Amino acid sequence: MDFYHWFFWLVIFFTGAAIGSFLNVVIYRLPRGLSLLRPPSHCPSCGVRLRPAELVPVVSWILLLGRCRHCRHRISVRYPVVEAASGLLACAAVYFNGPYLPAVLIYAVCAALLVTFFVDLDHMIIPDQVHWVIGAAGVLLDIRRIWLRGLPGMVAFSERVGEQTLTMAWPQSLVGAAVGAGLFLALGYLAQAVFRRPALGLGDVKLAAAMGALLGPGYYFISFFLLAAVLGGLTGLVVLVVTWGRQREHYLPFGPMLALSGMVMALAPEQVSRLVLARFLL
Numbered sequence: 610m611d612f613y614h615w616f617f618w619l620v621i622f623f624t625g626a627a628i629g630s631f632l633n634v635v636i637y638r639l640p641r642g643l644s645l646l647r648p649p650s651h652c653p654s655c656g657v658r659l660r661p662a663e664l665v666p667v668v669s670w671i672l673l674l675g676r677c678r679h680c681r682h683r684i685s686v687r688y689p690v691v692e693a694a695s696g697l698l699a700c701a702a703v704y705f706n707g708p709y710l711p712a713v714l715i716y717a718v719c720a721a722l723l724v725t726f727f728v729d730l731d732h733m734i735i736p737d738q739v740h741w742v743i744g745a746a747g748v749l750l751d752i753r754r755i756w757l758r759g760l761p762g763m764v765a766f767s768e769r770v771g772e773q774t775l776t777m778a779w780p781q782s783l784v785g786a787a788v789g790a791g792l793f794l795a796l797g798y799l800a801q802a803v804f805r806r807p808a809l810g811l812g813d814v815k816l817a818a819a820m821g822a823l824l825g826p827g828y829y830f831i832s833f834f835l836l837a838a839v840l841g842g843l844t845g846l847v848v849l850v851v852t853w854g855r856q857r858e859h860y861l862p863f864g865p866m867l868a869l870s871g872m873v874m875a876l877a878p879e880q881v882s883r884l885v886l887a888r889f890l891l
């Protein structure tokens with residue numbers, strides 16, 4: 610890669626990382642019902658306001674060795690991790706979609722899922738705003754698909770009515786949302802009947818509806834679910850081994866696994882589906 614290529618990807622990375630620094634604020638404040646804009650970024654320990662030079666994503670944390678310059682209070686490593694993850698997701702969105710509008714929408718989905726990952730980990734809830742961001746991106750990409758491809762970009766269903774065959778065509782995002790929500794609701798009831806305790810929260814069902822709007826009602830959605838289930842199973846196994854013999858009071862939230870699976874499926878649905886489905890069906 611020549612200099613201009615490096616420069617291009619650095620700009621994308623630091624744009625994503627700067628947004629990631631805002632996502633840190635969202636992750637902390639959204640589930641607590643605090644304003645996202647006020648007060649401006651400050652040290653959680655001594656309250657000193659951060660200078661512009663301390664707001665450079667990832668770099669500031671490393672230069673300050675993870676401590677506040679004023680009171681030397683430790684700053685969680687999660688802050689630069691979220692910033693770096695957001696930067697990498699922006700690069701991946703541009704890599705798989707080119708520097709066009711779909712990349713922006715796919716990045717927005719990934720950013721919402723990054724927030725989901727940490728908020729669900731901390732509070733076991735998924736904020737509703739996340740579902741709206743993902744659902745809106747899914748609808749906009751669907752409008753673009755119908756604009757470019759017309760009827761073949763929709764889900765068609767034909768019936769005989771008298772002498773004629775009538776075909777009803779629904780937008781893929783609408784059918785995807787309905788199938789996603791329905792499937793997760795049914796799975797939730799089934800799991801509750803088998804394990805005799807709530808297995809899937811309403812937040813998971815809403816996330817499934819939003820991801821269905823994005824991925825459609827086909828195999829991309831099935832891959833999204835299978836990958837989340839595999840990730841959840843593996844994590845559960847690791848937690849089981851690490852906490853062996855100790856009392857385990859809380860069950861593993863499924864939301865973070867749905868978020869991880871959702872990110873890779875949003876970025877590269879074709880490639881990831883091929884990998885996932887090869888393990889199960891093909």
Ligand SMILES: [Zn+2]
Pocket residue numbers: 652653654655656657677678679680681682
């Ligand atoms: Zn401080």
